[in-house]
Amino acid sequence: MLLDEGKASTKMRRQKASTILTTKTTTTMHIPGLGEVHLDSQFGWYRSCDFVAVPMLGRECFVLVDGYAEDDNPDDFHVAIANLLNGERDILQKASHHIFRYYQDMNSYWSPDDPEYVSIAAPKDVWRHIQLGSEPMVSRRAYGDKGVYVSIECNCDWEPEHGLQIVLKNGSEITKVGPYDGHLTNSDAYADSALENVVYKDA
Secondary structure (H helix, E strand, O other): OOHHHHHHHHHHHHHHHHHHHHOOHHHHHHHHEEEEEEOOEEEEEEEEOOOEEEEHOOOOOEEEEEEEOOOOOOOHHHHHHHHHHHHHHHHOOOOOOHHHHHHHHHOOOOOOOOOOOOOOOOOOHHHHEEOOOOOOOOEEEEOOOOOEEEEEEEEEEOOOOOOOOEEEEOEEEEEEOOOOOHHHOOOHOOOOHHHHOOOOOOO
């Protein structure tokens, strides 16, 4: 009898643990600015259920949010999301000269006769050769200031393999551009604190 009770108690504890685990990982929730978001079970982040207008990108997007559910300061996410949704294209324009340097570094591997060569005369012209991403990712940086950043994965004509990553601190300040590597700052990418404020690191 005692053995049976023990088994029953163990079964109840397992059921309770399973219930707690399921409850902690909510499949849908509401995030200010985005409305309802749904958990992507494959990647573990949340995705807006509906398209959201992002004037900065000149399009409607699905916004991805990583680490929000377990974060101690979700208001930091709310600020970054609001900045992303309210920002205009001029915020991105401030990155033109950094992106142009990236273009120059990559294009230097080719001669004008090569099919890979892309001719761009000035920083302001780089945007004609960029296809802005449609799924900006909002997440908290694991190192350094541990702020909330928005990462935008884009395509560009001069580097079709690695593309272009544009990162904005708090969704409003360009802090990193270059080939997409998933990092939110160059100091994180190269494990070098001297690069903390470097927007583009020369190749």
